[in-house]
Amino acid sequence: MKPIKQVTKEHYDFKKYIDKQRWMSYYYQLKHVYELKPSSVLEIGAGNNFLKKQLSKEITYKVMDIAKDLNPDVLGGVDNIPLKNNSFDLVCCFQVLEHLPFNFFEKSLKEIARVSKKKCFDKLTLLWCPNW
Numbered sequence: 001m002k003p004i005k006q007v008t009k010e011h012y013d014f015k016k017y018i019d020k021q022r023w024m025s026y027y028y029q030l031k032h033v034y035e036l037k038p039s040s041v042l043e044i045g046a047g048n049n050f051l052k053k054q055l056s057k058e059i060t061y062k063v064m065d066i067a068k069d070l071n072p073d074v075l076g077g078v079d080n081i082p083l084k085n086n087s088f089d090l091v092c093c094f095q096v097l098e099h100l101p102f103n104f105f106e107k108s109l110k111e112i113a114r115v116s117k118k119k120c121f122d123k124l125t126l127l128w129c130p131n132w
Contacts, residue, residue, distance in 0.1 A: 005024065006057040008087075009019065013023045013069060021130045025094070025095075026050055026051065029051060029092070029094055030054060030055070033051075033055060033090065033092065036089075036090055038059060038088070038089035038090035038116075038118070039059055039060060039089055040059060040060040040061075040062075040085070040087075040088045040089045040090070040091070040101060040117075041055060041059055041060070041061045041062070041088055041089065041090045041091070041092060041132075042062050042063075042064060042074070042088040042090070042091045042115060042116075043061070043062070043063045043064070043086065043091075043092045043093075043094070044063075044064050044065075044078050044081075044091065044092065044093040044096055044112070045063075045064075045065055045078075045093065045095065045096040046063045046064075046065040046067065046071070046072045047070075047094075047095075049063060049070070051092075051094075059088060060088075062074060062088070064076055064078075064081065064083075078093065078096060078100070078104070078108040078111060078112065079100070079104045079108045080107075081111045081112070081113065081114070081115050083115045084115070085114055085115065086114075086115070086116070086117040087116075087117070088115060088117060089115040089116070089117050089118045090118065091112050091115055091118070093112055097109075
């Protein structure tokens with residue numbers, strides 16, 4: 001099954017897309033990447049390319065996405081990453097996996113691990129549940 005693009009490029013319009021919660025998310029994503037000190041990073045899911053713009057000045061940073069109009073460095077889906085084993089020190093997948101059909105989940109995690117030399121970092125967006 002081919003992954004289906006869920007939003008248009010306009011979804012990532014800065015003025016509409018960025019809010020306080022997203023800024024906080026970016027802060028922690030950047031913080032954790034810097035703490036791991038990778039020399040190369042693959043981010044799965046281009047979004048608005050904010051992290052690439054920040055991190056590519058200092059490390060080899062590539063983005064993979066299924067949406068050609070987001071201009072990813074690598075065009076492909078997380079369930080079948082078109083890269084060699086151990087291609088990047090760190091593979092990041094921020095707010096992507098929760099959008100996949102459940103039957104893609106395990107294969108996608110294995111693919112992320114396959115292309116990572118050292119670490120994988122994911123951030124799932126969870127809905128707030130008052131009973132937790």
